[in-house]
Amino acid sequence: MAFRDLRAFIEEAEKIGEVAKVLGADTNSDIGSITEITAWSPEHPMVLFDEIKGYPSGWRIAVHALDSYKRAQLVYGFPDGLKGGELTRWWRNKLDNLTPIGYQEVEDGPAFENIQNGDEVDLYKFPAPLWHQKDAGPYLVSGGASVLQDPETGKLNVGCYRGMLYDRNTLGHHLAAGHNGQVIRDKYFALGKNCPVVVSLGHDPSFLVAASEGVGYHENEFEFGGFLRGEPYEVLRGPLTGLPFLSTSEVVLEGEILHPDNEPLRVEAPWGEAQGYYSAGFPQPPLRVNAIYHRNHPIILGEPTLRYKNRGAAGGFPKLARAWHMLELSGLEGIKDVGRVGPYFVISIKQYYSGQALRIADYAMSGLGDRPPRFLVLVDDDIDPNNRNQVEWAITSRMDPASQIYIQRDRWTSPTNPAGLTPAKRTIEDYTLGTVIIDACKPFRWREDWDKMFSSSLIDEDLRQRTAEKWKDVLGRFITEPKPK
Ligand SMILES: Cc1cc2nc3c(=O)[nH]c(=O)nc-3n(C[C@H](O)[C@H](O)[C@H](O)COP(=O)(O)O)c2cc1C
Missing domain, CATH: 3.40.1670.10 (UbiD C-terminal domain-like)
Structure with missing residues (x-):
């Protein structure tokens, strides 16, 4: 199903009773703790934090966008009731027959409702929670989508990479070794250049899925996301970098990852990882934000990694389906x-x-x-x-x-x-x-x-049925139960 933006998705989720609103939480402890604890129940709601302490009313954070059967269904559009292996097979078939849907460029959009350039840039305006108790600091970016462009081929890449808040215009941006984002960043560095980037902090969840999907280096996440939602995204271009981003993004940071010769490395992390330990903090090239574009009353999409995170009955089908699709290739x-x-x-x-x-x-x-x-x-x-x-x-x-x-x-x-x-x-x-x-x-x-x-030592079906019939009055269901799968 195509949602124009994160707001439209939240509205739809609300209609089907899948949103819990929390007013008055703080970023130091409440938001991280509530996010972690609510993730433990199988079909937990999306949680929308508003009136966050110290921030204007209406500047919100939404977490758990995809973590229930029904919300996953809103994004993937699978038929009701499909689960487990059948659901994996259904999505694999879709991937096997994928038709990329390219984006449409537009001149203006809600993302440009508010603009800050240069010295006006102030990342502290936005609520950035301490998601796990011993994180190195608040993380403004956890469910974001960062767009980079290969300097050799012009190929666009979108990835979901976390972003630690350092100060009013600098973030740590974790592009893990081996991800396409890291390869592109280091291609710029090899040319002696900073790496241009735009980071969206809130978007229709299909874009988060696309950013975190393992599409090949030469494939395009905008096109994959377009296919997933069944409609092209509308994009604007960053005035400073020329990089595209969704016109309906809630907040967009435009900047550059700084070449180590231009700016000293800064320690990023520890950060609570899905394996249940904190990742190590070590020096990485920081991201300097040169402009911010944001909507009125922006909503930041939060997706911190958690040791226990239920995804509801839809489970982990997208990863399995992608793996199966790749095996088919x-x-x-x-x-x-x-x-x-x-x-x-x-x-x-x-x-x-x-x-x-x-x-x-x-x-x-x-x-x-x-x-x-x-x-x-x-x-x-x-x-x-x-x-x-x-x-x-x-x-x-x-x-x-x-x-x-x-x-x-x-x-x-x-x-x-x-x-x-x-x-x-x-x-x-x-x-x-x-x-x-x-x-x-x-x-x-x-x-x-x-x-x-080695012939099977299991009772054969014929004998099982005869025995069950003969002794059912004595042993009831204990003997009529079919063999375990
Ligand atoms: C919630 C979430 C957080 C993630 N955080 C990071 C991160 O901080 N750094 C990273 O390199 N990958 C992270 N990933 C994984 C990448 O987004 C994913 O592997 C993506 O396909 C990488 O894209 P790329 O190979 O095009 O760079 C995260 C994924 C999700 C869903």
């Missing part, structure tokens, strides 16, 4: 389904030849459009990759650790994984760690012998 035959069980990313395959499982695994380790899974598990196609019981059974019964576990070293992984990231590695942004492939498929070479040697 490999053109490799035999990929049947993908799923997640605890820390394991699971692919079920139909084996046709020796070496096929590892061929698919090798592709998956670099081709999912994101960091490689830390634990990749391959299972045969009789195993449901989203079913913990079945996946664990495959690992315990079909996998010999001595010959079916492959440890890979020095892989690009997340800066949020504490394991293995020594202080020395963190400070040079070396986020490489080991990854594991667990081949829990029946070994192809002797699969036929396997089936002959």
Whole structure:
């Protein structure tokens, strides 16, 4: 469903009873704490903070935009009732048939209702919460979308990168190593230039989804977002950088990430990460804001990372669907389904030849459009990759650790994984760690012998039904219950 802006989305969410308003909260403790605690319940509301202490009434922060089944449905438009693997399949099919929808440029828009340039720039005007108790400081940007442009190719890139408030015109901007944003920034630095950027702080949630989606380097997040909402975005151009941003953005910061020769690095973070630890703070190039554009009574979209964050019954389907879609692009035959069980990313395959499982695994380790899974598990196609019981059974019964576990070293992984990231590695942004492939498929070479040697010890269906019929009066449902999946 296409929403003109964040306000239209909130209105719709309100109509379906999905918004809780909180008046009078402070940025030091209340907003962060309320955001964290409300995220624990499965279908929690979007929380809209207004009358924030120390800020004008109507200058709001909205959190949990996408974290319920119904709100995810507003953004993705999936049919009612679709869940789990079926929902993943539905979205994968959409991605397989994606038609990019480009943006439309306009001359003026609500984002230009208020303009501050140069010395007028004052980031302290906007509410910036301390989201987690021991964050290094308030973060103004948590659910933002930053636009950068490759200086070599002109290709646009949008990413969601957090922004720590340093002072009235400077932010820390965390472009993690390996993300396209970091590559583009460092291309400017290699040319001896600052990196131009515009950062939107509040927008229709489809734009947040687009910014955080793992589209390929040569794809365009504006076009992906347009496809997601089914309509082109309207964009304005930043007068200083020429970079595009949504004409209905609530707040837009236009500026540049400063070349280390022009401005000393500044420590960004600690910041509470989704893994449940604080990321390390270390020196990074700051972002200087040269102009601010904002709407009357702006709403900032907050999306701090949290250890416990329920996403409602829609769950994590977009990531799985993207991974599956990317696997399909490999053109490799035999990929049947993908799923997640605890820390394991699971692919079920139909084996046709020796070496096929590892061929698919090798592709998956670099081709999912994101960091490689830390634990990749391959299972045969009789195993449901989203079913913990079945996946664990495959690992315990079909996998010999001595010959079916492959440890890979020095892989690009997340800066949020504490394991293995020594202080020395963190400070040079070396986020490489080991990854594991667990081949829990029946070994192809002797699969036929396997089936002959190891026949199933489970009661067969015919005997189960006869037994259930014969003893149902004595044991009731304990004997008529179908076998666990
Ligand atoms: C709420 C949220 C916060 C995020 N924070 C950061 C961040 O601070 N730095 C970062 O590099 N990626 C962050 N990400 C992940 C990136 O936005 C995401 O991987 C995106 O696809 C990266 O885009 P890029 O490869 O085009 O740079 C965040 C994602 C979300 C959803």
